[in-house]
Amino acid sequence: MLLPNLVAQLRAALPAMIADIETLVTCESPSADLAAVAASADAVARVGTRRLGVPPEWIVRDGRTHLRWRLGGEPTRVLLLGHHDTVWPRGSLAAHPFTVVDGVLRGPGCFDMKAGLVMALHAAAGLVDRTGVTILVTGDEELGSPTSRSLIETEAAGCAGALVLEAAADGGAVxxxxxxxxxxxxxxxxxxxxxxxxxxxxxxxxxxxxxxxLAVGTLADTGRGTTVTATRMSAGTTANTVPATGEFEVDVRVRDAGEQQRVDAGMRALRPALRGAELTVTGGPNRPPLPAVASAGLFARAAALAAQLGMPPLTAVAVGGASDGNLTAGIGTPTLDGLGAVGGGAHADDEHVLIAELPRRTALVAALIASLRHDGA
Structure with missing residues (x-):
């Protein structure tokens, strides 16, 4: 692969990339709407088949639709990972239409993460040899990947690297x-x-x-970066009745597995404070941490390739949000996340993608795939 030519080639493909992003963004795909997710999978399959020349496998679990392209007919060496479901409800396009104005692309789900899916497809399409490359597009990531987790972990096992096309952090940091x-x-x-x-x-x-x-709040440890946050709450039936039932939800974020286990033990140890009350605690760990050690080698490789591509120095950041990259790292697969679109406003009214960055970021993904494949040749 001639790296100096790669960015230019992808700049020439930019109109096609924008058209593909429009196709995906204008097919709304709220996670909880199974019919919408199925329709979105169909749109992703059409775009991917056009770019890759082969259709995907359809994998439907509990009504949720996932897609997989295993390219080259050999065991997976490099996994490209993304999701096509979004947090935006049907009808969001009415108030947030797909637009391209002054180099900024907008629309529900464009940044998180439909532009990233298009980048993955175009990066793989530009490879001369795709042997051992798998593209997995899931349909329930925004729900915590309840039906796709085992699929992700199975596909990532033994890979040289999992490249997650989730959106970049501020300034394009991975x-x-x-x-x-x-x-x-x-x-x-x-x-x-x-x-x-x-x-x-x-x-x-x-x-x-x-x-x-109050008891749950004491489980947090700011020094270790552990947050334990009581969120949605409900109780009672009428304004003049002592409430007989109630519940609240708890969101926990941790940097290491030991903290996840400590908080879990603390949650299980909760006991009623009032005489006559009963208490039940359900749930538990959803995604393991993605530690820096899981990404260090891939980041160094990506930074070197970015320099060869003439890109600005690649930067890295630690974030509190989780993704399916946590799952691939959790089984020991080297993982680099945030390789997708540069922009901002995920889940918000100002969600957007910077068009000028699409060719360079896609070139970086293509170069990473080729580099990882070469290691296993």
Whole structure:
């Protein structure tokens, strides 16, 4: 692969890349809408088949649609990983239409992460030899990958590297460290009573939850970067009834597996504070941390290739959000995340992609694939 020519080749392909991104963005794909995700998978399959010359495998689990291209007919050596589901509900295009103005592309899901999918397809399409390259596009990442986790882990096992086309961090930095995630639901069972006539006969689930929210908060450790956050909460039935039930959810972010285990033990150790109350805790670790050691080698390789491509120095960052890269790193596969689009506003009204960066970033992905394949030749 002639690196000096690669960026120029992809600049020439930029109109086609933008058209492909438009195809994917204008096919809305909220994670919870199975029909929408299936339609989106069809759009991704059409684009990918046009670029790669071969159709994907369709993998449907519990109604959720994933796509896999195994190129070259050999065991996977390099895994390109992304997702086509988004957080945006149907109808979002009405208020956030697909647009390209002054070098900025906008539309729901463009940054997270439909532009990244198009980059993966174009990067692989430009390779002379794709042997051992697999592209896996899942349809439930925004939900925590409940049906695709085993698929991701199986595909990543034994790979030289997993390249995750999630969007870049600020300034185009790649993501070399991600926190692990745990999710819990704490449910309190009390006893209902009339709030005016005999409140003392009740066991107030709201008060029990208040005790538990405070207890959960003590599990955080800012010095270690561990956050334990009580989030969505509900309790009670009517304004004049002592609440008999209630629950809240807990979001946990950790930098290392030991902290994930410590917090998990603390959550399991919660006990009722009120006489007569009952407490249940469900959930647990969802994604392991992606530690810096998992990405160090790939980042060094990517930084060297970026220099050869004439790109600005590649930068790296640690982030609190998780991705499917946590799963590939969790089984020991070298993983580099945030290789996708440069822009900003993920999940927000100002979601956008900087068009000028698309050819260079795609060239970097193509160069990384070729480099990793060469190691295994």
């Amino acid at each position: 993501k070399t460290e991600r926190k692990g995630v745990s999710q819990y639901r704490v449910r309190a069972l009390g006893r209902a009573a009339h709030a005016g006539l005999e409140p003392d006969r009740g066991v107030n689930a709201t008060i029990e939850l208040a005790h538990q929210v």
